[in-house]
Amino acid sequence: MSDQNSQQPSHTPISSLGEFGLIDLLTKHARHRHPETVKGVGDDAAVLKNDQELTVVSTDLLVEGIHFDLMYTPLKHLGYKSIVVNLSDICAMNATPKQVTVSIALSNRFSVEALTELYEGIHQACINYDVDLIGGDTSSSKSGLVISVTAIGKVETDKVVYRNKAQVDDHIFVTGDLGAAYLGLQILEREKRIYLENPHIQPQLADHQYLVGRQLRPEARQDVIEILAQQDIVPNAMIDISDGLSSDVLHICKQSNVGCCIFEENVPIHPESYNMALEFKLNPITCALSGGEDYELLFTLPADQAKKLQDTAGFFDIGKITPLDKGNLLYGKSGRADQLIAQGWKHL
């Protein structure tokens, strides 16, 4: 298709669409994939049909300047990530995501094209994870972009996994390498600083696609939920690693009234993460423990169940649940034990 104006990016004011035009634009690609989605966008509320399973509901609010920086975040990736971080919470309940609602507030500096790009990412995530976009709300904001997503999932009543049922002697598993998303963010922040000092210098991102990709376009580990189901494994406790390994394993310990020990040498760190940490003069294990936003799953299993995963690629046995009075310990490669400490809450 030829487009005479293809060299000039177009800028259509959102106000030119009107409410219905806007809703139509944003939802015309929203196909319903689940028979239980009786009604999606277009009424006062979406309508879902029930069955005998449990429904799980998760919600997240993403705020410009706090959770994302549009200077280096492509809108399509932002849309994708805003869905994924919610689906990750649904997976962390051992549930399958089924529906999402998406509400956005945005200032008039955003064009229809920008909004369309954001929703391309949203629709792509819905396709990839087989979820229905069933509703939302769109309004203006006086300053930045705000995205609020609520995800709804299903799980059989006896398969739901909470944070508060970890048992002493459980093995602690994570599902992938940690720290990469944090290091990707450091690269993006560095290139932003360089760009702001000298706008003629092009950002050097091509060499760091893995790390930058882990930050900008994370995935929810729905595949892990499927593997666990295939192997008849129901973890005792599970959480997704959004705040960082330390912080998130401590959530489980606190709610389960247990302690833990983590073995540093078992914590998976990607070689690129390792090298980039050193380049930033950071300790690689600190990045893995406190980085956050990796959206891997962390779960605990009794020894007999843990055995089933010993030969399965992509599952890393990083430690054990201990009695509460043993505390929360990190064993270094030398065998020395340190207290495992959660970093502060970064978004407030």
Place this chain on the structure above:
Amino acid sequence: MSDQNSQQPSHTPISSLGEFGLIDLLTKHARHRHPETVKGVGDDAAVLKNDQELTVVSTDLLVEGIHFDLMYTPLKHLGYKSIVVNLSDICAMNATPKQVTVSIALSNRFSVEALTELYEGIHQACINYDVDLIGGDTSSSKSGLVISVTAIGKVETDKVVYRNKAQVDDHIFVTGDLGAAYLGLQILEREKRIYLENPHIQPQLADHQYLVGRQLRPEARQDVIEILAQQDIVPNAMIDISDGLSSDVLHICKQSNVGCCIFEENVPIHPESYNMALEFKLNPITCALSGGEDYELLFTLPADQAKKLQDTAGFFDIGKITPLDKGNLLYGKSGRADQLIAQGWKHL
């Protein structure tokens, strides 16, 4: 209890609480009232038990400076209203609200006391409407306050009411007087202007409690849903009046592929609204048609069902559904017919 510092309002920085302190503060009053609420705040997602009914889901995003002005909106009322506007959408499906999630983003100019006041209103709404607060997200924002609420409700499969099933010859009902919330807003805006010009002048709100109350502290008409159920009435179509009577009845007409005629003399307008409209040199019927935010319900019923409501106080038969080719008409008191026109979308 004596408090030596009671004359000085306290200001505790939110950062002093930490994440868990904050979540605990905001959710410690969240009691679950429904057995289907299996798990609320405290895990990756809330967990709801299903049954054989339909689940309905509605979501709204409220942005400071767009949807509310903190100069004249008490935080407790804002919290209350943020829940109510979502429950109103659930009622408009003929469903009963059961659960809500609440996410907020706020800048550091807000204190713990301010946040507590906001949540007092949220909890009060949950108590009044018998809904469970089951989750949410709290983060900071670079500028104003953002509140995102998702409400979940239940309805028997054959009782759900959409916007697209209005039938020709249906009577159109509204459940209360219209335009008051808009006029309440005009009063608040006027007093704000006067205050900004001369901060020594006290706002004159005491004489206008009804109108200001309709704006600041609306209610969702869950009582109407109960009355309809008691009388075995299931409307053909229903919507809540959030944008204004004209705009909202046109939603129903467009989705149902029908026309309508509204009789001006049947549209309920409170005497205080009538007088205040004249004081603002506004046409009272224009305020009722286009004001919005009244959160009354508008529904359509066939004649035999409509009869059941003829002697019921608080239900107003304001017009009829007509064939599509008759258009959307407003009959004035003189008998003259004008086109019924929706006002523009005010929030974008």
